[in-house]
Amino acid sequence: MSTKWIVTGAAGFLGSHVIEQLTEKGDEVVAIDNMEWGVQKHIDPFLDKPNFKFYKQDICEIEAIQKIFNEEKATGLIHLAAIHFIPDCIKDPSKAVKFNIFGSQVVLKAALDSGVKNLWFASTGDVYKPSEEPHKEESTVEPFNIYGKSKLLMEELVRFAANENPDRRIVIGRLLNLYGARETNPHILPEIIGQLKKDINTTLRLGNLYPKRDLVPIHEVAKTIYETFDKVEDGCYTLNYATGVAQSMQEVIDMIGEVLGKKINVETDPAKVRKSERPHLQADVSKLKNILGWTPNHDLKSGLTELLKGEGLL
Structure with missing residues (x-):
């Protein structure tokens, strides 16, 4: 039996x-996207499909969003729309608060008022207090940047609504560092690939290489999102969506070099060094595995090989 989903941020990376x-x-x-950060070619292949409809719409416009939900009568929501590139959030915190908190509240209310049964909200591992240990969902939350703070407040709004609507299935998904095709923000992996595509023998100019990150293949995260609702009962769940394994950016670069069969040289670009950088971000995925029976693949070398092939570097 098919489900009707509303997906916000549909023209973005994960969307x-x-x-x-x-x-x-x-x-x-x-699909809903205001196309400020979305990419047209991400949705073009679906526009002629009979089971796809697209609205170019800002999630902060209350009446328009409520109208879409009322007319479409969806049974599922996957809310991905947000400003999530941390430098953008730092540059314009008011805009981050507007979209990540107010916009999410608009979508949340519209979904509940229109009777949506299954609701999935994208949060982040950046809500956790920095630690060298893998974060469990019960770990201390203490975000140290505006992005994490905005997402934590969004989580609180969702939990409050869940308490008032115990007959829904509501999931807060704390995403770690996603990678794969169609990235829309200049994170370090697309930066590396972009420089290599210009000159395979270049010396990469990058920022900090010491941070360790739990890198998660994008296509597998997408699958875990909708499959979660096949496994949970009514209630509110907070889940880490990650692999449970972390590697430093230097280790990632070395792995790319192995795949390409060459040594990759790197020099520091002061302009790319973040003033505030979380040294380690890794999730415990036991809870997700207990629910789904599986978690996203942590074989980073295979994932990087697939990505490099898709980018024409292999």
Whole structure:
């Protein structure tokens, strides 16, 4: 039986993979994106599909969002729309607060008022207090940047609503560092690939290489999102979506070099060094595994090989 989903941020990085998988499995998809950060070519392949509809719409416009939800009568929501590139949030914190908190509240209310049964909200591992240990969902939350703070407040709004609506299935997904095709923000992996595509023999100019990150393949995260609702009962769940394994950026660069069969030289670019950098971000994924029976693949070398092939570097 197919499900009708509303997906916000549908033309973004994760959104494009979510709508691709949902339409392929025969579900109906109602995509929403204001296209400020979304990419047109991410949704173009779906515009002629009978089970896909697109609204170019800002999530902060209350009446327009409520109208879409009322008319579409979806049974599922996957809320991905946000400002999530940390330098952008730092540059314009008011805008980050507007979209990540107020916009999420608009979507949340519209979904509940229109009777949506399954609601998934994208949060982040940046809500956790910095630690060298893998974060469990019960770990201390103490974000140290505006992005993490905005997402933590969004979580609190969602939990409050969940308490008032115990007959829904509501999931808060704390995403770690996603990687794969169609990245829309200049994170370090697309930066590396972009420089290598210009000159395979270049010396990379990058920022900090010491941070360790739990890198998660984008297409597998997309799958875990909608499959979660096949496994949970009514209630509110907070889950880490990650692999449970962390590598430093230097280790990632060395791995790319192994895949390409060459040594990659790096020099520090002061302009790319973040003033505030979390040294370690890794999740405990036991809870997700207990629910789904599986977690995203942590074989980073295979994932990087696939990504480099897709980018024409292999």
